[in-house]
Amino acid sequence: MLTRHPPEANGVNLKSLLRESDEMTVQQWQAFFHGVYGARNEERFPAEYGLSRMWLHLVQDMAALAKGIRKNDVARMLRMLPRLFCWLCGFCTKAGFELEEIVWHFFPYVCPTCWSPTCACGANKRVFRDAPQKDEKTLAEFREANAEKRPSTLDGFVVMFADVYGNHSESGNLTDVYLHFSEEVGEVAEWIRVVESLSDGRSEAQQGLTSELADVFSWMCKLCWRINCNLQGFGPWAEHQFGNAIDQRRFEIRFAAITSLQYGNGCPGCGQAVCARQCEGWDTRLAKASHQGGVVD
Ligand SMILES: [Zn+2]
Numbered sequence: 001m002l003t004r005h006p007p008e009a010n011g012v013n014l015k016s017l018l019r020e021s022d023e024m025t026v027q028q029w030q031a032f033f034h035g036v037y038g039a040r041n042e043e044r045f046p047a048e049y050g051l052s053r054m055w056l057h058l059v060q061d062m063a064a065l066a067k068g069i070r071k072n073d074v075a076r077m078l079r080m081l082p083r084l085f086c087w088l089c090g091f092c093t094k095a096g097f098e099l100e101e102i103v104w105h106f107f108p109y110v111c112p113t114c115w116s117p118t119c120a121c122g123a124n125k126r127v128f129r130d131a132p133q134k135d136e137k138t139l140a141e142f143r144e145a146n147a148e149k150r151p152s153t154l155d156g157f158v159v160m161f162a163d164v165y166g167n168h169s170e171s172g173n174l175t176d177v178y179l180h181f182s183e184e185v186g187e188v189a190e191w192i193r194v195v196e197s198l199s200d201g202r203s204e205a206q207q208g209l210t211s212e213l214a215d216v217f218s219w220m221c222k223l224c225w226r227i228n229c230n231l232q233g234f235g236p237w238a239e240h241q242f243g244n245a246i247d248q249r250r251f252e253i254r255f256a257a258i259t260s261l262q263y264g265n266g267c268p269g270c271g272q273a274v275c276a277r278q279c280e281g282w283d284t285r286l287a288k289a290s291h292q293g294g295v296v297d
């Protein structure tokens with residue numbers, strides 16, 4: 001069910017998709033990022049480095065997001081969310097997964113722990129029905145029953161997770177959501193270590209990895225709608241900085257819009273539609289070091 005993107009996904013044609021970024025599916029976003037970063041990622045993360053080295057980049061940006069939250073720096077938060085999404089897409093491509101498929105697999109418009117369309121388990125892990133959490137048969141039943149509700153866009157998934165988890169007891173404030181997000185990022189790291197250490201049993205480990213990647217995406221969406229509330233004191237500034245990426249009436253972030261704002265011209269690090277060799281991004285220590293001749297301050 002999960003296949004690699006074809007090389008034809010590379011190229012500037014995908015840029016035209018960004019003009020309709022609100023309409024892009026998560027699968028199209030993954031293909032778009034592959035067009036911009038596929039070649040660069042193959043250069044940076046050759047097979048012998050495995051998946052772990054790539055996941056480190058997401059961890060780095062997760063830490064940068066923590067700094068933004070700690071300092072209530074909304075601009076930093078709005079920069080980091082698209083970057084985290086970009087790394088998640090790139091990682092899935094490298095691992096051979098379709099992000100949209102694995103998210104819908106585990107979250108068919110229902111909480112896969114308590115099986116409620118509006119999560120009722122909260123911090124309490126008590127299972128409300130007979131089916132154990134993430135049971136494959138029950139997931140398949142919900143995928144079929146809710147097929148017409150399947151989100152078609154990135155912001156559609158944000159809305160889905162808001163519907164399911166808006167009242168979740170651990171979704172009350174941004175710090176709590178971030179903590180849960182970081183927990184899931186760590187669990188992916190755990191599965192990467194399993195996948196990379198096993199010579200057999202790989203498919204079972206890959207199933208565990210896909211489940212955690214879906215969780216990472218779900219908490220990324222929850223971050224998106226939880227940061228929204230924090231924007232209320234930033235009205236005029238946010239309007240100037242982020243234009244139509246913010247719903248001005250409700251101060252809600254549009255995930256697709258902040259992502260296209262950052263990546264609409266290709267890689268923001270080198271300004272190329274297809275990220276150039278040696279590009280190390282635009283605000284990392286590594287980028288500064290390469291500009292300064294190799295000295296990291
Ligand atoms: Zn639940």
Ligand SMILES: [Zn+2]
Nearest residue numbers: 267270275279
């Ligand atoms: Zn670049």
